[in-house]
Amino acid sequence: MADPADPTFHDPRMRGFRSRASVESVLNLIEERVARLDSESVPLTEASGRVSASEVVSGVDVPGFDRSAMDGYAVRGEETFGADVYSPIPFRIVGRVRPGKSAPLVVGPGEAAEIATGAPLPEGADSVVRVESTSVIGSTVEIIEPTSPGRHVGARGEDIARGAIVIGSGRALRPQDLGVLASIGSASVVVVRRPDVTILVTGDELVRAGLPLLPGRIADANSPMLTALVARDGGLPRVVGPLPDDRAALRDAIEQAARSSDAVLISGGSSTGPEDHAPSLLAELGELLVHGVAIRPASPAGLGWMGRVPVVLLPGNPVSCLCAYDFFAGPVVRRLGGRPPGWPYRPVEVKLGGKLASVVGRVDYARVRLVEGKAEPMAIAGASILSSTTRADGFVVVPADLEGYPAGGSVTVWLYE
Ligand code: AMP
Ligand code: MG
Numbered sequence: 254m255a256d257p258a259d260p261t262f263h264d265p266r267m268r269g270f271r272s273r274a275s276v277e278s279v280l281n282l283i284e285e286r287v288a289r290l291d292s293e294s295v296p297l298t299e300a301s302g303r304v305s306a307s308e309v310v311s312g313v314d315v316p317g318f319d320r321s322a323m324d325g326y327a328v329r330g331e332e333t334f335g336a337d338v339y340s341p342i343p344f345r346i347v348g349r350v351r352p353g354k355s356a357p358l359v360v361g362p363g364e365a366a367e368i369a370t371g372a373p374l375p376e377g378a379d380s381v382v383r384v385e386s387t388s389v390i391g392s393t394v395e396i397i398e399p400t401s402p403g404r405h406v407g408a409r410g411e412d413i414a415r416g417a418i419v420i421g422s423g424r425a426l427r428p429q430d431l432g433v434l435a436s437i438g439s440a441s442v443v444v445v446r447r448p449d450v451t452i453l454v455t456g457d458e459l460v461r462a463g464l465p466l467l468p469g470r471i472a473d474a475n476s477p478m479l480t481a482l483v484a485r486d487g488g489l490p491r492v493v494g495p496l497p498d499d500r501a502a503l504r505d506a507i508e509q510a511a512r513s514s515d516a517v518l519i520s521g522g523s524s525t526g527p528e529d530h531a532p533s534l535l536a537e538l539g540e541l542l543v544h545g546v547a548i549r550p551a552s553p554a555g556l557g558w559m560g561r562v563p564v565v566l567l568p569g570n571p572v573s574c575l576c577a578y579d580f581f582a583g584p585v586v587r588r589l590g591g592r593p594p595g596w597p598y599r600p601v602e603v604k605l606g607g608k609l610a611s612v613v614g615r616v617d618y619a620r621v622r623l624v625e626g627k628a629e630p631m632a633i634a635g636a637s638i639l640s641s642t643t644r645a646d647g648f649v650v651v652p653a654d655l656e657g658y659p660a661g662g663s664v665t666v667w668l669y670e
Contacts, residue, residue: 269525270545270552275653276580276616279543279556283584287563289591290446290515297431303444304487304591309420311437314410319374321350323405326365326387326394327378330402341388341395350375365394374406381405413437423591425487445591450483451510452476454494455503455521455531456569461495474571474639475520482578485597487590488516498528507534511559515589518582521569524553531555531566539564547615547653551577563589571639576618579648598647598667603628605664609649611657620645621666628666645669 292306321327328344336342344365348358352371360366360377368374368381379402386398413419419433420426426442434442452475459473460466476492483490493510496502503522510517522529532555535541539559544566546554554577555566565582567574584594606627611617621628623646630649631641647668651657658664 273545273547274543287588292443294441296441300442305420305424306443306445307422311413314415315413320407321368321381322407323381323383325381325384327368328365330380330400333399336396336399338397341397343393346392448488448515448589450488450516451514452479452492453519455496457498459495475574486586488586500530511562517564520567523566600665608660609658611651617651619649
């Protein structure tokens with residue numbers, strides 16, 4: 254634990270950043286230190302969208318019996334060879350089988366059993382003649398079209414063979430996956446626990462959205478935004494705040510959050526101003542491994558740990574906050590929940606409608622609009638223009654080693670959609 258009395262302890266308040274970590278080094282740190290959480294079993298009715306924690310192997314054949322794929326007559330196929338409209342072949346009807354009923358019937362030579370789609374094929378029969386190719390006269394059915402062994406029969410294990418892997422580990426379960434799990438007889442599935450993410454929102458000026466604003470106050474925009482981002486990434490968000498820029502209050506909140514969460518996000522107070530307590534508190538109470546990142550517009554971001562709990566420091570400026578979430582907090586939440594750490598945004602390759610300037614040495618998170626198939630950089634300097642993100646269709650990342658892209662250059666746009 255860092256000790257503020259230690260002469261090597263660096264309290265960044267009012268000194269500015271000495272150096273900034275590269276985006277890559279921060280992502281490497283997250284990859285090394287953030288592991289998937291433990292698992293839990295949930296009923297299938299609650300499993301949609303959850304991440305499977307292990308492979309699921311079928312213990313049964315599906316279907317568990319040979320079944321008819323048609324309404325018609327179950328017969329011994331080779332006895333129907335040569336049947337046609339001019340020379341129908343008669344079979345004696347020995348009974349009927351319906352779906353869900355076990356059939357104690359045996360179909361012998363010259364015999365047929367009336368059968369419905371999904372019903373088990375009776376012993377002795379190996380195929381089905383479609384009802385359209387038959388006509389019934391009393392207890393005899395005449396067949397006017399041949400069938401062959403196996404025809405119109407769904408073989409046991411044809412859908413899922415016993416021993417087959419039906420769900421891979423780490424898969425976000427889709428509705429049809431739940432159907433498959435049910436079909437192999439599972440009522441529940443083992444999934445990765447959803448990360449409990451506490452969002453500490455700090456700033457003396459903040460007022461919870463919807464409450465009256467006194468002069469100089471602003472509405473807290475980051476709480477709803479971060480709540481939605483965490484939920485989108487499979488976490489269980491819990492907002493605490495807005496909290497004042499008060500060291501003792503923030504210390505208590507960080508300690509409490511670290512005890513009750515899998516990750517902590519702190520919005521605001523992450524920079525080097527006199528009221529920016531989060532970095533030095535994290536250094537004091539746990540570990541502050543990153544403070545200041547070579548990225549615009551989220552350079553006052555930080556990363557550390559309270560014991561095993563990752564803590565991401567997000568700048569309060571809403572656009573910086575979104576950028577820092579996209580780059581650092583999102584991968585933490587997704588990794589904890591066993592999801593792919595990459596962006597859940599769809600990339601499209603397009604040409605730039607105008608020049609996109611950047612500075613060598615830092616990554617740029619540049620909002621763009623798509624106009625007539627081209628990416629138009631949005632001419633917004635400030636990190637505080639939150640509406641720039643709603644007007645943007647997505648963003649382009651300019652890597653640290655580039656001075657930007659020329660008009661007409663090809664870029665990848667990550668769509669917010
Ligand atoms: P900070 O990171 O605390 O220095 O805040 C930077 C800027 O972002 C200031 O102008 C704050 O008023 C603003 N800000 C901080 N937190 C929020 C928030 N939750 N919602 C909207 N604006 C914020
Ligand atoms: Mg502040």
